[in-house]
Amino acid sequence: MTKLLSIRLVAILAGLGFALVALYSFVVGAFAFLTEETAPHLPYEEPRDFAFSFDGPAGKWDVQQLQRGLKVYDEVCSACHSLKYVAFRNLSQIGYDEGQVKAYAASKQVPGIDPNTGEATTRPGLPTDYFPSPYPNAVAAAAANNNAIPPDLSLITKARGDGTNYVASLLAGYQEPSAELLAEHPEAAPSPGLYHNPYFPNLNLAMAPPLTSTGQVTYDDGTEATIEQMSIDVAAFLTWTAEPTLVQRKQTGWPVLIFLLFATVLAYLSKNQIWAAVKPKKK
Amino acid sequence: MSFPWAKEYTPANGFTKFLDEKLPLPRLVYNAVGAGYPVPRNLSYFWNFGVLAGFFLVLQIVTGIILAMHYAANAQVAFATTEHIMRNVNWGWLMRYAHANGASFFFIVVYLHIFRGFYYSSYKAPREMIWLLGVTIFLLMMATAFMGYVLPWGQMSFWGAKVITGLFGAIPLVGEPIQIWLLGGYAPDNAALNRFFSLHFLLPFVTAGCVILHIWALHIPGSSNPTGVEIKSESDTLPFHPYYTVKDGFGLGVALILFMTMVFFLPNALGHPDNYIEANPLSTPAHIVPEWYFWPFYAILRAFTVDFLFIPAKLLGVIAMFGSILLWFILPWLDRSPVRSGHYRPLFRKFFWFGLIPAMIVLFICGGAPAEEPYVMLSQLATAYYFLHFLVILPIVGQIEKPEPLPYSITEAVLGSDKKAVLGENASPAV
Numbered sequence: 197m198t199k200l201l202s203i204r205l206v207a208i209l210a211g212l213g214f215a216l217v218a219l220y221s222f223v224v225g226a227f228a229f230l231t232e233e234t235a236p237h238l239p240y241e242e243p244r245d246f247a248f249s250f251d252g253p254a255g256k257w258d259v260q261q262l263q264r265g266l267k268v269y270d271e272v273c274s275a276c277h278s279l280k281y282v283a284f285r286n287l288s289q290i291g292y293d294e295g296q297v298k299a300y301a302a303s304k305q306v307p308g309i310d311p312n313t314g315e316a317t318t319r320p321g322l323p324t325d326y327f328p329s330p331y332p333n334a335v336a337a338a339a340a341n342n343n344a345i346p347p348d349l350s351l352i353t354k355a356r357g358d359g360t361n362y363v364a365s366l367l368a369g370y371q372e373p374s375a376e377l378l379a380e381h382p383e384a385a386p387s388p389g390l391y392h393n394p395y396f397p398n399l400n401l402a403m404a405p406p407l408t409s410t411g412q413v414t415y416d417d418g419t420e421a422t423i424e425q426m427s428i429d430v431a432a433f434l435t436w437t438a439e440p441t442l443v444q445r446k447q448t449g450w451p452v453l454i455f456l457l458f459a460t461v462l463a464y465l466s467k468n469q470i471w472a473a474v475k476p477k478k479k
Numbered sequence: 480m481s482f483p484w485a486k487e488y489t490p491a492n493g494f495t496k497f498l499d500e501k502l503p504l505p506r507l508v509y510n511a512v513g514a515g516y517p518v519p520r521n522l523s524y525f526w527n528f529g530v531l532a533g534f535f536l537v538l539q540i541v542t543g544i545i546l547a548m549h550y551a552a553n554a555q556v557a558f559a560t561t562e563h564i565m566r567n568v569n570w571g572w573l574m575r576y577a578h579a580n581g582a583s584f585f586f587i588v589v590y591l592h593i594f595r596g597f598y599y600s601s602y603k604a605p606r607e608m609i610w611l612l613g614v615t616i617f618l619l620m621m622a623t624a625f626m627g628y629v630l631p632w633g634q635m636s637f638w639g640a641k642v643i644t645g646l647f648g649a650i651p652l653v654g655e656p657i658q659i660w661l662l663g664g665y666a667p668d669n670a671a672l673n674r675f676f677s678l679h680f681l682l683p684f685v686t687a688g689c690v691i692l693h694i695w696a697l698h699i700p701g702s703s704n705p706t707g708v709e710i711k712s713e714s715d716t717l718p719f720h721p722y723y724t725v726k727d728g729f730g731l732g733v734a735l736i737l738f739m740t741m742v743f744f745l746p747n748a749l750g751h752p753d754n755y756i757e758a759n760p761l762s763t764p765a766h767i768v769p770e771w772y773f774w775p776f777y778a779i780l781r782a783f784t785v786d787f788l789f790i791p792a793k794l795l796g797v798i799a800m801f802g803s804i805l806l807w808f809i810l811p812w813l814d815r816s817p818v819r820s821g822h823y824r825p826l827f828r829k830f831f832w833f834g835l836i837p838a839m840i841v842l843f844i845c846g847g848a849p850a851e852e853p854y855v856m857l858s859q860l861a862t863a864y865y866f867l868h869f870l871v872i873l874p875i876v877g878q879i880e881k882p883e884p885l886p887y888s889i890t891e892a893v894l895g896s897d898k899k900a901v902l903g904e905n906a907s908p909a910v
Contacts, residue, residue: 203812204874211870214799215863217787222859224785229852253744281562347756351562354747355755397765438755441565441572448573449743456739460732467725474520474717476894 238384239377241369241394243361246428250435250442253450257436257443259291264415265433266290268426271413272406273349276341278329281350282437285323289440297323304328342389344402353431354438360431365395367427370405482701484713486514511698517716518723519704521893525599526702527730528592533690534731535585540683542578543627546571550630552676554669557632558757576746582624583749584738586772589617598821598831599707600814605700607811612693614807616686621773621804623682626675628770629667633754638767640667640675646780646800649793666760706892707819708885715889766849774846775839779803781850782862799862806869813870816877818885826880830872838864 249258266287269279284301288294301321306328308319321328331337337345353359373392377384386392390400407423415421435442488509490496499506509515549568551560564571593613596602602610625643629636644667648658663670701710710716717723741748749771753764769777783796821828838861845858886892 203809204815207806207809207813207870208874210802211866214802214866214870217795218782218799218859218863218866220787221783221785221792222856222863225852225856225859229856234852281559281566286566351755355752357752359752439565439572445572445576445743445746449739452739452743453736456732456736460729460736463725463729463732467729470721470725474722 236381238381238397238399240397240399241365243358243365243395244369246361246364246431248360248428248432248435250432253446255443255446257290258432260417260419261429261432262290262436263292264413264417264419264426265429265431265436267415268407268413268430269349269433272426273430274327274330276330276337276346276403277349278331278346279327279350279437280329280348281326283324283326284321286440290436294323301325342402346403349434349437351438353435359438360435362395363434364427364431366393367407367430368424369393369395373399481510481515481698482517482710482713482716484716485510485517486718488513488515511694512724513720514718516698516701516719517710517713518702518719519710519715519889520717520722521704521706521889522702522723522726523705524726524730525591525595525705527727528588528595530727531588531730531734532585532592534734535581535588536683536687536690538581539578539585540687542574542581543680543683545574546578547680550676552630552673554632554672554758557630557672561631573742576742579750580738580741580746582627583741583770583772584734585620586624588734589620590772593617597835599703599705600816600819600821601703602811603814603819604811606697606703608696608699609693610811611808612689612696614804616689616693617807618804619682619686619689623679623686624770624772626679626682628754629672629675630679631754632672632758634756634758634762634764635751635754635767635769637667637758637760638764639769640671642767643769644671646797649791649797651794667758703819704889705820705822706886706889707823708887708889708892711888712890768847771843771847774844775842776800776803776846778842778846778858779862779865781846781855782858784855784859799866803865806866810869810873814873814877816880816882818882823883823885824876824880825883826876827873830868830876834864834872835868837861838868 249256249261269277284297284304287297287300292300301323304321304325304327305318306321306325308317309315310317329337331340334345353363356362370391370393373384373386384392384399386400390402391404392399393401407426410420410422412423413421413426419425439445488499488503488506490499490505495505498504506515546564549560549564549571551557561575564575566572568574596610596613625639629640640662644658644661647661648654650657659665661671662668663674751768751770768774777800780796780800783792783799786792787795816824816827818824821831841857841861842865845854845861848854
């Protein structure tokens with residue numbers, strides 16, 4: 197009994213000790229909070245809410261849009277950004293037939309080895325090849341871009357919060373900083389080599405506006421290629437590259453949930469039936 | 480153990496007779512989760528979560544073994560093999576999303592299981608050993624989950640590993656050598672990734688072993704129940720099968736509906752976007768946060784911001800974080816109230832609902848938030864309450880509280896004092 201008492205005594209003392217030290221931190225922190233100025237956050241904007249065909253539990257790809265997005269990536273983004281987890285063969289999933297995939301792959305030069313000399317060289321791509329990187333290595337990428345390495349875009353929409361909307365908002369969102377912003381936060385003015393964008397968390401990024409004029413890309417389906425349209429289309433394409441199984445996943449989910457709902461209702465009714473005999477009767 | 484009225488297993492045919500003589504496995508199952516295990520008749524749905532935790536452990540082992548067939552624990556390719564699983568392996572995306580969200584659901588059901596234990600003081604005699612094994616299982620789960628999160632080798636994997644192993648660096652004198660020894664280097668790299676993979680594969684089987692001991696220890700005194708009154712007679716119990724197998728079946732259905740909704744429609748909602756960026760030792764994420772199930776303890780770690788006497792703040796935080804879970808081990812000897820169930824403990828109940836639960840919610844929110852005010856101050860207040868609750872309030876409340884009157888028996892709690900009430904097929908003469 198005395199032993200148990202001493203366990204509780206030690207516990208109470210330890211508990212008071214932990215609480216005391218935590219409250220000491222609290223008092224010091226509260227004093228600092230009341231007396232010191234904290235640096236205010238730069239006000240960046242949350243991504244705009246674009247409605248995409250693949251949003252929601254019943255979402256589907258808009259194949260035309262994905263093909264337009266591929267064209268924007270191909271003609272604009274691919275100058276600096278790689279897409280290393282996507283293979284040419286994957287393009288058969290967004291409405292291209294075997295011949296088109298082969299032709300597209302062959303139009304790209306991928307790293308290869310000269311079969312006669314063993315020297316590093318390039319060769320036309322095959323459907324099994326992956327999208328080639330615009331730079332031979334990270335050092336070259338940094339050297340060509342003022343030390344800011346352009347990230348691989350395969351997973352970009354999953355690697356940012358609300359990624360699809362973020363990419364579209366960012367690409368269509370380049371603008372001059374407003375006068376009010378600069379009056380309140382003079383540090384928000386872009387330094388040389390940086391560009392203002394309200395959707396980028398520290399407001400200035402190293403990527404020059406990539407989409408600058410309507411018609412920069414000529415769409416095959418006749419859609420007018422405004423800056424916003426191109427931004428939305430390439431964001432949709434990059435959602436597909438980030439998760440090619442997205443629509444398959446949602447479509448698999450429905451039968452699974454319907455089955456589970458059915459099975460759970462049956463389980464509930466079975467439970468009621470089995471328990472009916474031993475439940476007290478309501479009076 | 481068993482209650483004298485527990486049904487006895489009778490082999491039905493020649494084969495089961497043979498088996499029962501040579502290796503009585505069917506008898507074991509019959510007595511563990513079959514008709515041979517009498518269970519209190521008044522268990523609420525809060526008693527479903529043990530079975531659900533067992534289900535999610537098995538799910539994690541099955542999906543994990545399949546993922547391990549396609550994954551390579553090498554810092555050069557780990558991130559790429561994870562993407563290979565997502566893109567090229569047939570149903571690989573389903574296995575990985577089920578494994579990632581399965582970990583979250585495992586923690587959800589285990590937290591509910593633990594807090595059920597807090598409210599009904601399930602840890603009290605004669606069930607101390609069940610509780611000790613349960614806390615051990617929880618610690619094993621935390622270690623396993625932490626190491627599993629490192630394996631995809633994304634940014635949060637890398638920086639999480641760096642922060643958590645850095646905790647050992649806070650130990651005076653030997654801290655830094657220990658940290659280097661744990662990582663196999665000065666920073667997380669191939670050596671760390673390989674050993675984390677090896678241990679991530681091992682620990683679930685250690686956990687499964689502890690689960691077997693946990694269930695074994697449970698079958699000595701039998702399950703507790705919402706009144707906290709021990710079983711007195713046969714009319715207090717029902718056989719586990721079919722009554723609780725069917726009830727657990729329904730509970731499992733509900734859990735699976737929620738789980739599959741997450742897996743198929745919101746698979747990344749519980750994860751962090753930064754973990755889809757490959758690990759980069761040269762680029763620190765803006766906010767390093769662990770997975771959501773560690774947030775309350777991460778908040779306790781970060782609540783200690785000021786050195787106290789000669790003790791550095793970091794060491795205080797580490798001691799408090801580990802202490803916040805280790806103190807659960809001594810709960811059975813701290814809470815001396817003779818009454819188990821919170822239903823009959825008015826003062827305890829107030830501290831539980833208006834103290835512990837809000838403190839846990841605050842710690843959870845602060846652990847996931849950036850280390851800024853007001854989150855830091857809130858987490859400091861909640862941390863102080865957390866330790867006061869378990870180490871000071873619980874022992875004292877047990878002494879001064881006047882519990883409400885307990886029902887005479889489980890039967891009386893279910894049926895009222897009317898002895899004529901219908902008891903059904905398992906009825907036995909009133910005691």
